Amino acid sequence: MRAASRATALALCVLAVAAVAGCRRSAGDERLRRGDRLVTATISDPKTFNPLMSVDSASGAATNDLFEGLVRLNQRTTLPEPMLATSWEHDDAGTTWTFHLRPDVHWHDGEPFTAADVAFTFDAIYDPKVPNSLRHVLTVGGKRIDVEVVDPLTVRLRLAEPFAPLLNSIGFVILPKHVLGKALTDGTFAQSWGIDAPPEKLVGTGPYRMTRYVPAQLLQYRRWDGWWMHAESDVMLPRIAEQALLIVPDQNTMYLKFLDQQLHYYSPRPEEIDDLRGRAQRLDVKVERVGLDTGMLFVSFNRNPAHYVHDGRRDPRLDWFTDPKFLQAIAHSVDAQSMIANTYFGHGERATSAISPENKVFYDPNLEPYAYDLEKARALLTEGGYVDRDGDGVREDRNGNALEFDLSTNAGNQVRERLCSILKEDWTKLGIRVNYRPLEFTTLVEKLSTNFDWDAMVMGFTGGVEPHNSSNLLRSSGNLHLWQPNQEHPATPWEAEIDRELDLGARELDLEKRKQHYWRIQEILHRELPLIQLVRQEQFVAYKSYLENFVLTPWGLYQPERIAIRP
Template identity: 45%
Template sequence: MKKIISLIAVILLLASGCGQKDKPCDIEAPQSATYVETIGRYGGQITLSTTSDPKSFNPILAKETSTTVITGLIFEGLTRTNGITTEVEPNLAKSWEVSADGLVWTFYLRDDVLWSDGTPFTADDVVFTFKDLIYNPEVPNSAKDIFTIEGKEFEVEKVDNCTVRFKLPIRFAPFLRSMSQEILPCHILKESVKAGRFNSTWGLDAAPESVIGTGAYKLKEYLPGQHVLMVKNPHYWKKDKSDNRLPYIEKMLYLIVQSQDTAFLKFTEGQTDYYSLRGSDYPMLKPKEAQENFTIYETGPAFGTSFLVFNQNRDRNPKTKKPYVEPKKLKWFTNLDFRRAVAHAIDKESIIKILMNGLGYPQHSAMSPSSGFFYNPNVKEYEYDLSKAKAVLQEAGFGDRDNDGFIEDEEGNPVEFNLFTNADNTVRVKIAEIIRKDLQGLGMKVHFTPLEFNNLVTKLDSTYDWDAIIIGLTGGIEPHFGNNVWQSSGHLHMWFPKQKQPATDWEARIDELFNLGVQELDQAKRKEIYDEWQFLVSEKLPFIYTVLPASILAVRNKFGNLYPTSYGGAFHNLEYIYIKE
């Protein structure tokens, strides 16, 4: 998924035990030959699992993958990114033109696209999505952070029913890739916007038939805590090379399970068709490949990041008038030496060895190695060294002043805080336990509580009542799509979101870098800009990175046109996948 998502774990690989450093032993890699789609057959169902209920069916409001994993099948953008080549391709727009100065983009829309209720898709829907939703100050959404540069918005206008024009205030390097932004139906939603009800539209109580998209599937049934059922959109516009209407597969069923352990059991019992392996799963699943008719694919390091973040929110709750973070804790969390000490207390190698069966990488940068061109490996690293961590704390004024085994700050306040992560991610829960133990070794009292994922997201982006969280973000190949995280005014600027002015000089510099990077059309110069951003993040530690796993996928041997990739995953070409006889 392209969205900056959200708040779910995504990690990567460091193999050990079979003499290879860059791939697990005996894992199938996708074929290197050029992928060629074959004509499929209709019918059947794909059954997958998800460890959390969606929060809504509204993609504009979504900040979490528990929602976008569903809405990504219902809604589409003007462009798409090819899951194999990562090149930008036409989608709802069949073609486009750009002015010589790069500021005016004209998109020519397909004239054969219908919404799932049979209504024609037009330029009105594109204009509505941007003007009435993304740029609507009453609609809280992360897309606005992406499509606003130096406080300036894009102009979007309808030329005719099948032509829409964007006028940019400044050059926008990833513009075409950003046009994968989901387009929503004007004819369905305009009245809810006028009435001020959009933010509660398409909630979990919505009638399935009311959720209207242009995507390959539509919502059929949602049973909380049980499943989400999708069925093929009979009006879907895409066809195969023999003019057969896609998709081939009739139904998509997402089983809602309690944890990764349950997802593992569902796959081993044959109830699901796909499973994303943890390192600890590999030795149990690999011997069963042939007997149970599935294949394990290694697609390279997973996209995304995983980290520990401290709450540095300096604002006050407007209702209670109390600060979101206790002043003593805020003083700790905003202290770079405090965060440096914690960084030296993350035992990444042990986490990889013990929890991931060696199939992981220590993470140091704000981008994954799989991100390719923009990834900067030359960032500041923090080796695991509790003695150094204690020395850093002591220099910063923290010490055990009363000899009770726990440290206090210079005012004598015991260093004590809560730590949360999402309970459904069993690996992350165990990572949190290891980190908690090492922080306790530094003399900190850490109260660890796993939470239901959507509850965790609410704390993170709404109520702000947390001290420390271990979580992750989805990744990608375009740095600017993390603008809602890295801009100080961003909705997902987790440690201190929606700042009116940057709280620190280094955050101001990151704001500047993102504004420069998005306008720079020279790729080499863009890389220099984003290299500086990644180094600055490693130096200032708003996120204290942990580990990344390998992207290892187990898929039933029942599908035609399957071609797993690191960027696209197993089902990036879902509409072309079919069930073999």
């Protein structure tokens, strides 16, 4: 196994100590005091305070506690649980869903929350003048969901066909019709609640109200005493009266602020974990493992004839990249131990599936990883007819073409660049000539989506609890189906089978039966190797030891309203 570069981590620690010792405080920079105020941080300013228009994490973080949805994810069970809706049921066909809304819920301005607000939010999502990502998710069977207001506390949704992901898809925030209805009618909804909006104009049903926004410095929040969950509890909820969200330019600055005791909790990078453990007692923090990354890192090979077939001539790379022997050899050349040591400082695991093991419902635990075995990889290449015929150290295929191709990833992503370096080293040992070509992100996107001019790519995708949300990647017609996107008809029988399983999985309402469809998809991907899985990072959190009920899961904070600061 290759030795990890501990020198990098040591250098970062030295710089951190020096920076903390020498920094001057600016507005918003003050050390924590025991009290009723929670301080966290986000990277960059929000772009909007309109949650439906939000496409960046900073905007989402800025409004997360102001608004609520009909349901929310239970981060422990990974199943939806009631929020603004108390209960729901569907008919036998699974095409009509009825949601019963929570009574006595009010907006921050005192107006009652009703079914009309739910219908209005759906109208905003489907409005062509309101660009948003939810419209695609909520298009079922090619049609929008029909929303009926049965009475002030009952909403009925009618779908064109059964859609099992519905509950995992309607956790989006509900917006006030009485505040934003005119803007939707006038066609100005997309411009509503920009970052210049006064905080008191942001009206939600959530546990906090925004009280102050200072660009490039901080956002401040105060508990809203009219929150419905407080009325249903024997203690004041949320437990913490005030919150501050510091705005920092990058992860390094965030780490420095945590070391300077300006933040209550922080998610450290792998190279910072050992350093934080050494400082835990002095900083009065606990450092705990949260779990594995919920996304995936993989290497994929281009199988698109649009790039490899011109004027009737077929580039040999297309034959290599669709050859099971070649792909299996590549899978057996993934040195997961070295990747974990050199990119995650020992904090990671070998990945076997496109779905993370943290997804307890849909992850298939029966898949066996391709063992790192260069001898087996060499044997597979030889079986496939890839032999060094001229003694130059590079294998040739049966037609005498040298086994040579480009390997790319997005330039500046240090983790992926290290992964590429390790892959290239082992592929060279196998007799493959690899040209590493890092790409600027805009160029990378162009190659993946427009001109398809690439050979092998190390990429990553985020993951969630709902596997249907990956259908744009897995479906043969998807525009994110990297290895051959936008297919009019499935190019292979196994891609056609994945398409069928995606359709069946989306329509099956019985959870135990439904998960079998996604297990089958994972088995096909594991066999056909369009996405050769690499490694998953272990996630950690460091937090002040006097925080009570602080539970961070791979899917987020569990019941954040119950977090408290011990006096």
